[in-house]
Amino acid sequence: MPRFRRYRVLLVCAFVITVLLYHVSKNSQWDRSTEIWHAKPAPPATNHNTRPPAHQQPDSNTPPPPPAPKHRDDDTAPAPHAPPHPPPPEPRLDEPTTINIPQLKTADGVKGLYGLPTPATGGSDGYDAADPDALKPTQPATVPGIRPPNTHDDYQKQNDHVGIQIADEPTSTTIHWQKPKEWFPVPEESLIMLPTGAPKPIPLVQFAFGQESPAAKEKRELRLAKVKAEAQRAWSGYKKYAWTHDELMPVSNRSKDPFCGWAATLVDSLDTLWIMGLKDEFDDAVEAVKDIDFTTTPYRDDIPVFETIIRYLGGLVGAYDVTGGKAGGYHVLLDKAVELAEILMSVFDTPNRLPILYYSWKPAYNINPKRASPSAGVAELGSMSVEFTRLAQLTGKQKYYDAVARITNAFEELQNRPNATAIPGIFPENLDATGCNHTAPRPQTLEDSSEAAQSQAAANDDLWRAPGGYQGSNSESSSVGQIVQPGDGSGFNRGPQKRSPPNTAPAPFTAKGLPADWECVPQGLTPGGYGGGSYSMGGSQDSTYEYFPKQYLMLGGLEPKYRTMHEKTVDAAREHLLYRPMAKGDPDILFSAKAYSTDGTLAKMTYEWEVTHLTCFLGGMFGLGGKIFNRPGDVEIGKKLADGCVWAYDSMPAGVMPESSRVVPCKSADDCHFDQAAWYKALDHLSLEEREKRMDDYYTSLAKWKKEVKELEEEEASQKQAEAQKRQEEARRRAAEEEERRKRPVNSSLPGQEATAGQQRPASVAELKQQDTVQKRDLGDSNASQSNTQKLQDILDFNSNGHDDDSDQKPMKDVSLPPAPEKPLTHQEFVERRIKNERIPSGFVTLNDKRYILRPEAIESVWYMYRITGDVSWQEKGWRMFEAVVRATRTEVAHGAYRDVTLAPPAGAAGDEASAKRDGVEDSMESFWLAETLKYFYLLFAEPDVISLDEWVLNTEAHPFRRPK
Ligand SMILES: *[C@@H]1O[C@H](CO)[C@@H](O)[C@H](O)[C@H]1NC(C)=O
Ligand SMILES: *[C@@H]1O[C@H](CO)[C@@H](O)[C@H](O)[C@H]1NC(C)=O
Ligand SMILES: *[C@@H]1O[C@H](CO)[C@@H](O)[C@H](O)[C@H]1NC(C)=O
Numbered sequence: 001m002p003r004f005r006r007y008r009v010l011l012v013c014a015f016v017i018t019v020l021l022y023h024v025s026k027n028s029q030w031d032r033s034t035e036i037w038h039a040k041p042a043p044p045a046t047n048h049n050t051r052p053p054a055h056q057q058p059d060s061n062t063p064p065p066p067p068a069p070k071h072r073d074d075d076t077a078p079a080p081h082a083p084p085h086p087p088p089p090e091p092r093l094d095e096p097t098t099i100n101i102p103q104l105k106t107a108d109g110v111k112g113l114y115g116l117p118t119p120a121t122g123g124s125d126g127y128d129a130a131d132p133d134a135l136k137p138t139q140p141a142t143v144p145g146i147r148p149p150n151t152h153d154d155y156q157k158q159n160d161h162v163g164i165q166i167a168d169e170p171t172s173t174t175i176h177w178q179k180p181k182e183w184f185p186v187p188e189e190s191l192i193m194l195p196t197g198a199p200k201p202i203p204l205v206q207f208a209f210g211q212e213s214p215a216a217k218e219k220r221e222l223r224l225a226k227v228k229a230e231a232q233r234a235w236s237g238y239k240k241y242a243w244t245h246d247e248l249m250p251v252s253n254r255s256k257d258p259f260c261g262w263a264a265t266l267v268d269s270l271d272t273l274w275i276m277g278l279k280d281e282f283d284d285a286v287e288a289v290k291d292i293d294f295t296t297t298p299y300r301d302d303i304p305v306f307e308t309i310i311r312y313l314g315g316l317v318g319a320y321d322v323t324g325g326k327a328g329g330y331h332v333l334l335d336k337a338v339e340l341a342e343i344l345m346s347v348f349d350t351p352n353r354l355p356i357l358y359y360s361w362k363p364a365y366n367i368n369p370k371r372a373s374p375s376a377g378v379a380e381l382g383s384m385s386v387e388f389t390r391l392a393q394l395t396g397k398q399k400y401y402d403a404v405a406r407i408t409n410a411f412e413e414l415q416n417r418p419n420a421t422a423i424p425g426i427f428p429e430n431l432d433a434t435g436c437n438h439t440a441p442r443p444q445t446l447e448d449s450s451e452a453a454q455s456q457a458a459a460n461d462d463l464w465r466a467p468g469g470y471q472g473s474n475s476e477s478s479s480v481g482q483i484v485q486p487g488d489g490s491g492f493n494r495g496p497q498k499r500s501p502p503n504t505a506p507a508p509f510t511a512k513g514l515p516a517d518w519e520c521v522p523q524g525l526t527p528g529g530y531g532g533g534s535y536s537m538g539g540s541q542d543s544t545y546e547y548f549p550k551q552y553l554m555l556g557g558l559e560p561k562y563r564t565m566h567e568k569t570v571d572a573a574r575e576h577l578l579y580r581p582m583a584k585g586d587p588d589i590l591f592s593a594k595a596y597s598t599d600g601t602l603a604k605m606t607y608e609w610e611v612t613h614l615t616c617f618l619g620g621m622f623g624l625g626g627k628i629f630n631r632p633g634d635v636e637i638g639k640k641l642a643d644g645c646v647w648a649y650d651s652m653p654a655g656v657m658p659e660s661s662r663v664v665p666c667k668s669a670d671d672c673h674f675d676q677a678a679w680y681k682a683l684d685h686l687s688l689e690e691r692e693k694r695m696d697d698y699y700t701s702l703a704k705w706k707k708e709v710k711e712l713e714e715e716e717a718s719q720k721q722a723e724a725q726k727r728q729e730e731a732r733r734r735a736a737e738e739e740e741r742r743k744r745p746v747n748s749s750l751p752g753q754e755a756t757a758g759q760q761r762p763a764s765v766a767e768l769k770q771q772d773t774v775q776k777r778d779l780g781d782s783n784a785s786q787s788n789t790q791k792l793q794d795i796l797d798f799n800s801n802g803h804d805d806d807s808d809q810k811p812m813k814d815v816s817l818p819p820a821p822e823k824p825l826t827h828q829e830f831v832e833r834r835i836k837n838e839r840i841p842s843g844f845v846t847l848n849d850k851r852y853i854l855r856p857e858a859i860e861s862v863w864y865m866y867r868i869t870g871d872v873s874w875q876e877k878g879w880r881m882f883e884a885v886v887r888a889t890r891t892e893v894a895h896g897a898y899r900d901v902t903l904a905p906p907a908g909a910a911g912d913e914a915s916a917k918r919d920g921v922e923d924s925m926e927s928f929w930l931a932e933t934l935k936y937f938y939l940l941f942a943e944p945d946v947i948s949l950d951e952w953v954l955n956t957e958a959h960p961f962r963r964p965k
């Protein structure tokens with residue numbers, strides 16, 4: 001009996017499974033393909049620090065650039081519209097399927113679920129700063145830093161949920177991140193290890209500075225103090241109005257939290273405070289760091305991986321390093337860095353170990369297998385290396401290095417694969433990082449999947465078994481689906497809460513729980529997704545290139561591939577992207593263009609001659625690489641690139657460069673002369689031929705119109721004449737009648753009357769009167785025709801006057817006349833009007849984005865050039881920039897983005913009441929203002945051994961990491 005029952009159960013199960021399999025086979029493929037293969041449509045341009053794609057000017061003559069790439073990956077979260085989502089994988093032993101109920105903060109801050117490696121036991125590879133020469137607040141030191149984050153703006157915009165406060169204490173509904181079991185772990189023996197050995201000798205980066213004169217010192221120190229004062233001011237504003245929030249809103253005195261609300265500005269500013277000697281402020285901030293809970297955020301369902309790494313992880317590691325590392329006594333900084341890194345490590349848990357870039361951290365989604373995006377931003381993918389490398393060095397944990405080394409290897413393979421990218425040596429804006437060749441037929445069978453999955457899962461089981469590893473709660477798989485995701489109220493509703501409810505048909509799973517259709521034909525990184533044909537050194541690519549030489553330094557020169565990759569990059573940029581703009585005075589400067597390949601090859605390239613603030617990091621990169629790899633030509637290029645950005649600052653009425661603009665390239669960098677005609681030509685979206693044709697057409701129709709008008713006038717005139725004649729005849733007739741009357745006998749007459757009547761005097765007067773009336777009427781009529789004539793004349797005069805404002809043209813009142821043809825603008829009129837209306841400075845063609853959002857790249861390169869060349873003219877350039885920036889951005893409590901650099905800020909108003917109230921400043925102060933911009937200004941006027949480039953590497957958020965010795 002029991003036996004029979006068992007069979008019956010099996011039969012029922014078999015039936016159910018068959019039905020479900022059928023269901024799933026219908027759904028799952030489509031489902032997954034929606035999720036994985038189709039790049040999401042790009043959002044409207046605004047973005048990414050990744051920078052905001054240029055807004056096309058209607059007048060420009062270049063094709064509009066593609067919309068801004070969306071810096072958003074698919075990670076595990078299916079598109080909201082996806083059909084029934086594959087249900088959560090089969091329950092597995094110790095699967096962490098539930099929310100972690102009340103992870104209450106402990107007195108010493110939230111530690112998350114894993115044991116933190118303590119720095120003391122971490123051990124290091126000899127790099128560890130036991131730090132005799134740790135930076136002291138009074139005498140800081142560091143290395144080169146680089147560009148600003150790309151994707152800042154997008155997130156900023158999407159996440160302005162002003163005024164939301166994080167609850168001080170998690171409530172029982174607070175969801176916390178939990179470490180998921182790994183699906184695709186790297187076996188211990190396969191970990192890519194940090195290179196070992198004594199660091200290679202690397203040529204010095206910094207100029208051999210000598211003694212400075214007392215006068216020079218005084219001037220420098222005065223400037224240094226002014227920079228520091230501005231930084232203190234911004235910090236005080238943050239502290240007073242936005243403490244522990246991500247950003248201060250410097251106009252409204254409020255705060256916002258675009259980066260998960262983990263106090264981005266606070267963490268980002270730590271090392272700046274230390275370097276500037278603001279020890280009390282630093283200590284306050286470190287206290288606050290202890291309370292940051294990286295395991296939860298009410299603001300986002302996904303963690304923006306790139307921004308989180310460069311700002312938070314970089315900020316914590318940099319602060320730990322500048323305070324002297326282990327010896328400095330701020331262990332909490334490294335503890336928090338590790339805490340965050342442990343959360344972020346899950347993003348690498350993909351079949352090809354390439355990371356997802358937007359991490360759906362909530363346990364309900366986090367437990368699912370992940371695959372990297374089919375449209376991953378190059379900058380986001382490639383800008384993790386120095387942070388994780390330094391962390392590996394500080395903790396001795398090779399897995400951090402392994403994670404980023406695999407990304408480098410993928411980039412290296414792509415760079416070396418023939419014809420893989422249109423411009424050999426560099427990468428397009430977005431790459432397919434899934435590791436799946438979706439043009440190849442899918443080979444998978446359930447058996448294959450099962451086998452592969454089994455071995456993966458077997459390896460998986462061993463991982464995280466280590467003490468302090470994840471302790472998952474055993475729970476029913478069904479509970480996954482019952483998790484209720486609270487709305488976050490931010491309008492940020494990408495992500496997990498949109499998933500379809502669980503308990504729909506389960507997909508078939510392989511033995512160890514992977515979806516059956518997970519297998520695919522492997523491939524490396526390939527151009528893909530939106531922007532797969534777009535090449536530049538700007539926004540969405542920048543810091544990947546920036547990190548090649550920096551990572552070489554971090555590894556003490558022991559990993560030669562970074563040198564090779566850097567050299568291929570700069571050679572490609574030199575050959576295909578760098579150009580000299582045509583500018584008044586023929587300055588010897590360079591910028592880097594954006595190139596589009598329409599067919600994936602070099603054959604059909606179009607260029608956008610862009611001048612963007614983000615690309616300004618390039619001077620520093622060429623300078624640094626030129627020094628350490630002994631390529632003096634690159635240093636010279638670096639100078640010209642840095643000078644390009646200085647020129648752009650100097651060109652604007654505000655003295656500050658715009659976010660994005662375009663100029664005219666010279667035909668040749670060696671033979672480059674400003675040519676007003678060529679500049680004007682570039683300002684006109686129409687060709688001269690088209691302008692001439694429009695003029696010809698105008699004159700033709702004008703002549704026709706004049707003829708018509710004349711005919712009408714003649715007609716009118718003859719009509720009038722006929723009328724006048726008629727009236728005259730009438731008058732004459734009436735006069736005759738009068739005459740007649742007068743001639744009749746008079747009954748009795750006075751003598752005088754009789755005499756008059758006899759001479760016909762009265763008749764004569766009447767006639768005169770009548771004639772007068774007629775004349776008056778004639779005059780009136782001629783008034784009318786005269787005014788028409790006058791109008792015509794006006795219109796004709798208007799041509800010669802250059803008086804071309806349409807609004808001044810008076811409409812013709814006489815409806816009988818056809819409207820005069822509108823005079824088209826001549827080329828010159830058009831161009832001059834544009835220059836005036838759009839306030840276009842000499843040499844520029846469009847200003848796509850006139851804001852200055854407190855970005856650091858230009859001063860960053862100026863600082864590199866100063867440290868590399870020792871030429872004090874760079875300090876002068878930097879000081880000009882500083883004064884202009886402060887004048888434009890100062891608010892009552894801090895500094896804010898400046899709205900339009902083509903408008904000079906009110907003179908002499910920097911920081912006073914009037915300037916604070918003017919509306920030219922936006923209510924935004926990104927964390928990079930204190931982390932980077934003010935730091936670079938400060939370092940430009942600090943002693944050259946403060947953060948010496950021969951001892952430090954600065955990450956792309958300007959956080960200094962100590963180089964191995
Ligand atoms: C912001 O704070 C400053 C000084 O604390 C104050 O003068 C200003 O009026 C405040 N602005 C707003 C919008 O409240
Ligand atoms: C993908 O597969 C197709 C067909 O097998 C092949 O032609 C193509 O080269 C592959 N692409 C990559 C990037 O490997
Ligand atoms: C002319 O005089 C006669 C007689 O004196 C009188 O009847 C008649 O009305 C007068 N006519 C006029 C127009 O005064």
Ligand SMILES: *[C@@H]1O[C@H](CO)[C@@H](O)[C@H](O)[C@H]1NC(C)=O
Pocket residue numbers: 779780781783784
């Ligand atoms: C003719 O011109 C006179 C004087 O300017 C003006 O007063 C009069 O109104 C005009 N008549 C017509 C019909 O426009």
